[in-house]
Amino acid sequence: MRRTAGGERLFRFKRWWRSEKGGVSMYLMMILLPLLLFLGLLIDVLRWKTADQEAELAVKAGVRSVMSAYSKNLQAYGLYAIETGTVDANGEFAKTVSDNLSDSAGADRFVWMRQELVPGTAKVTPIYPLSNHQTMRQQILEEMKYRAPLNFALEIVDKFQKNGVAAAMGDASRFGERASKVEALIGERDKKMNEAWQEFAAIKQKSADITPFYQTQLRDLNELSARIGVHTLEDTRLALQQAKAQATALQNQIRSIDGSINSLAQAGAGAVQAIAQLAQSRAELASQYQIAMQTVTQYEELIANFVRYGELLLVLQGKTALDQDELHTKLIRFQQAFKQTVLANDALNAEMEQIKNGGGGSSTTAKADDVFARVQVIGKQELDQWEADAGGAVAQFSGFHAQMNDGIWFTQQKYANTTAAVEGSKQTLDTAWTRMSPEMNRRSLSQKNIQDAKREQRAKTQAVLDQVRRGIGACSLVSGVDPYESLYHSLQGNPATPGVKGYFQTFMEMNRQQDNLASVPTAPLDNPDQAGLSALKLASGLENVLSTVRDEYYIDDYAVSKFSYRTLGMEKDSYGRIRTSKELSMPEQHPLANQEVEYMIYGAASCAGNYSLAYAEMFAFRLAIGVAEALLAPDANSLAAGSPLLVLLAAVAEGAVQAQQDMALLIQGDSVPVSKKLSSAIALSYKDYLRIFLLLHSKEAALLSRIQALVYVNTGVDLTQTATYLSGSASTAFSFWFMRGVTRLLGNNGFAACGADKARCSLSKTADLRY
Incomplete structure (x- = not known):
């Protein structure tokens, strides 16, 4: 295989x-x-x-x-x-x-x-x-995070919060605002009430002018009515005609008898008897003629009374119509003024009720409860009675006018009713006038006294304010030339060359900030009322500023620590030795000598401008403290007047004098007690107040830009190339x-x-x- x-x-x-x-x-x-x-x-x-x-x-x-x-x-x-x-x-x-x-x-x-x-x-x-605000801010916070909290806690918070000074100034500010509001409401109510009173006086005067006339004419009309009695004009005319016809017939008979007597007298002695008879008849006719003529005269007088009655009634009807229209017009004007009075009074009463129920702010300062409790209030019932009296009086006259035009014959009863209506109208007005005029006169006199007292207190305050304005701090000049002019041109720009920007503007634009920030609020020194209220409002901001710790504290303390200010080198320690700065920035050697912190706060383009603004605001702050102290024990006369604003003005006048004395010490480098009544053991210096102003006017973008500009001037280091x-x-x-x-x-x-x-x-x- x-x-x-x-x-x-x-x-x-x-x-x-x-x-x-x-x-x-x-x-x-x-x-x-x-x-x-x-x-x-x-x-x-x-x-x-x-x-x-x-x-x-x-x-x-x-x-x-x-x-x-x-x-x-x-x-x-x-x-x-x-x-x-x-x-x-x-x-x-x-x-x-x-x-x-x-x-x-x-x-x-x-x-x-x-x-x-x-x-x-x-x-x-x-x-x-470092030209970037956020970068600069972060580095300042890193530098000051271990120092600023301790400084501010000890120098500011402890000295104001824990001693109740900040709360007292806050209370005083709220009292000042509420006092001004209540005073404005009082003034508005009194103004409207005076206007209504003038309209009411016009109604009363009209009633006083026309009542005597109507009393006389009604009496005459009543007499004519009594003479006319039950007769009517037609019956009287018919009776007059009949009486005249009878008198004429008798007169013709007498003339006929006289002719017969003359004829018989020519007949001789035989006609004596006949003449005697005719003479007797004539005598009887003459007697009847006299009676007939008296009757004619009576009826003629009665006709004349009818005529006078009618004429007088027409006159009265025409005049009552005109007077009623005038009274109604005056009543409408009164009601319009009265309506404004009610609105103003309701506004005042609502404000007072709010204060009474605790809605008016703290009463720990100025004994506010006592001050506002003395304000005179007007109850609604009193005003309602006043309106009812005016309306009732005009209504009574309108009833009189209606009676004069009802077409009913003037009887004794009608005379009594019409007279009662006219006199009742006047009596109603007189009663209201008698009831109210003492209070109105008292209120008018009180207003005059209060205005006089206000002028007096304002004059006292204005005298101090004028001295402060004349003696306000400024830099010394050599031969009239400001030695710091070129430095301020570098910082703020030269007005003569508008195209060239100063460092401040450059840094603002670089950080995409607009140079249209609102100016630092200050107390106006040309108006006592505004000076006191503005000072209290300015100082009251401290109460909220100190409530929480903020990053602005670090930046503010950095400014005060690293840079110079007016009293640097003048302050002394507890042993009387001059204090020296240990800062590496060596603020005492800066080109813009003794004015950098003031420049950071106010940004004026001159030493004199920054010093003046700092001085004015510091004075306002001391004024606020003085007012708060004065309000703890208000002037007895001002308190009794029942005017909250007068109490405030008296406190402002007292506080202004003390503030002026304090300023003389502060600009020499000394410290003054925060409050002689609230915290006499704690004292603040010029530097401490600059810290406060930095807190109150926290404008971080402008402050950082000015710090950057000053660092640039002092070191020569271009912060944009860092x-x-x-x-x-x-x-x-x-x-x-x-x-x-x-x-x-x-x-x-x-x-x-x-x-x-x-x-x-x-x-x-x-x-x-x-x-």
Whole structure:
């Protein structure tokens, strides 16, 4: 049976396998050869890992070496950065990396792994300059994180919070705001009430003017009515006609008798008897004629009374219509003014009720309960009665007008009713006037006295404010020239050259910040009312600022510690020795002498401007404390007046005098007690108040830009050419000993690429470090 080719090969292999010649050698070769291959591969892999670690450490060492060349000038301010324009960062980095590689050991020495720097691959990239706000902020926080909390806790929090000064000023501020609001409501109520009172007085005056007229005319009308009695005009006219006809007939008869007598007289003595009879008849007729003429006269007078009655009634009806319209117009004006009075009074009463129920803020300062309890309030019932009286009086006159136009004959009863309506209207107004005029006069006099007292207190305060404005602190000038003008031009820019920006504006724009920040609020020194309220509002912010610890504290304390201010070199310790700054930045030697912190807060373009703003605000702060102290025991006369604003103005006048005295000490470097009544044992200096103002006016973008600008001026270091973060990268190379192809294949697939060079393996490393 023939074997196939495949079967033949299988047969030969089985025969060789069963043979024992050379079996051990083959076995050893099969075992050792893979082992040797594996050991060679393992050695190259270990050398590759060693090279990788060595390259990484060398690159990190190179970056650290470059970063060790930080600016000594900036280090004095607690800032760490290299000046990229003065340091050969790439050269130093390449040298350090090369020195830390195994190739530096020399060619005559055996080394486990010889690695060298690939020429031209060492490079350092500096980023995050100190001109960046976030970078600057982070470095300041690092510098101050161990110092600022202690300083602020001891210098600010303990001196204000734990002694109740901050709370007292907050209470005083809330009292001032509430007092101003209540005073405005009182003024509005009194104004509207005076307007309503004037309209009411117009109604009363009108009633007083017309009542005597109507009393007289109604009396005359009643008399005419009594004369007319029960007669009617038609009956009277008919009776008059009949009486006149009778008188005419009698007169004709008398004339006829007179003619007969004249005829008989011509007849002679024989007609005497007849004449005598006719004369007797004539006498009787004459007597009847006289009676008839009297009757005519009576009826004519009665007709005249009818005429006068009608004329007088028409006059009264016309006048009552006009007077009623005028009274209604006056009543409408009164009601409109009265409505405004009610609204103003309700607003005041609601505010007072809120204060009474505890909604008006703390009453620990100024004995607020006593002050507001003395405010005169007007009850709704009193106002309702006043409106009812005015409306009732006009309604009574309207009833009188209706009676005069009802067409009913004027009788004695109607006379009594109409007279009662007219006089009742006037009596109602007189009663209301009598009831209210004493209170209105008292209120008017009280308002006058309060206004006079306010003017007096304002005059006292204004006198102090004028002295403060005239004596406000300023820098001394030599020959009228500001020695710091050029420095401020560098910081803020020169107005004469608008195109040239100052350092401050440059840093603001570089950090994408707008230079349109609101100005620092200060207390106006030309208005006593605004000065007191603004000072209290300014100081009250301290109560909330101190409630939590914030990063701004660190930056603020950094500013006060590293830079100069007005009283630097003037302050004394408890032994009377001048305090000197221990800061490495040596603030007493800065070009912008004794004014840097003020510039950081206010940003004025002159020493005088920054000093003046600091002085004014410090005065306002001391004024607020003085007001808070004065309100603890308000002036008795002001308290009795029932005007919260007057109490406040009196406290402002007292606080202004004390604040002026305190300022004279503060600008000399002395410390003054935080509060003589609340915390006399704790004193603050000019520097401490600058800390407070930095807290109150926290504008981080502007503050950081001004710090950067001042560092630039003081050190000459361009912060835009600095770096606080370095990224270094380099490539190294080494050769494999054994299985280069296999190792490279493993490296490319499982570890790290070795590059295109088949003879050597290149490693690229990057290290990032920051200060």
